[in-house]
Amino acid sequence: xxxxxxxxxxxxxxxxxxxxxxxxxxxxxxxxxxxxxxxxxxxxxxxxxxxxxxxxxxxxxxxxxxxxxxxxxxxxxxxxxxxxxxxxxxxxxxxxxxxxxxxxxxxxxxxxxxxxxxxxxxx
Numbered sequence: 001x002x003x004x005x006x007x008x009x010x011x012x013x014x015x016x017x018x019x020x021x022x023x024x025x026x027x028x029x030x031x032x033x034x035x036x037x038x039x040x041x042x043x044x045x046x047x048x049x050x051x052x053x054x055x056x057x058x059x060x061x062x063x064x065x066x067x068x069x070x071x072x073x074x075x076x077x078x079x080x081x082x083x084x085x086x087x088x089x090x091x092x093x094x095x096x097x098x099x100x101x102x103x104x105x106x107x108x109x110x111x112x113x114x115x116x117x118x119x120x121x122x123x
Contacts, residue, residue, distance in 0.1 A: 002027035009117030020081040022096030030074035038092035053102035
């Protein structure tokens with residue numbers, strides 16, 4: 001059973017940057033694709049970005065394209081989300097999730113979720 005722990009969230013001003021990390025322990029990391037999701041107050045959890053097991057394939061929500069970058073280091077069992085030019089509307093709790101399969105499929109199933117890290121962007 002894998003455990004996922006997010007870190008790197010915090011309070012940042014509009015236009016600033018943050019890098020989120022998701023570190024896995026307890027099970028295989030490199031054989032799984034991974035996702036970032038977020039949930040803002042009063043809203044449903046929404047997809048942010050995904051990355052294949054090798055890092056060669058990525059997918060982004062339209063709202064974050066060009067500002068967010070997902071990447072991973074399989075030797076460190078860690079996935080990252082670099083977030084630039086942050087705006088108040090991205091304020092949310094950010095979660096990482098491990099997919100059951102190594103490639104990015106249309107209807108993923110998830111084997112684990114982290115507890116989330118808060119990102120707050122002040123105007």
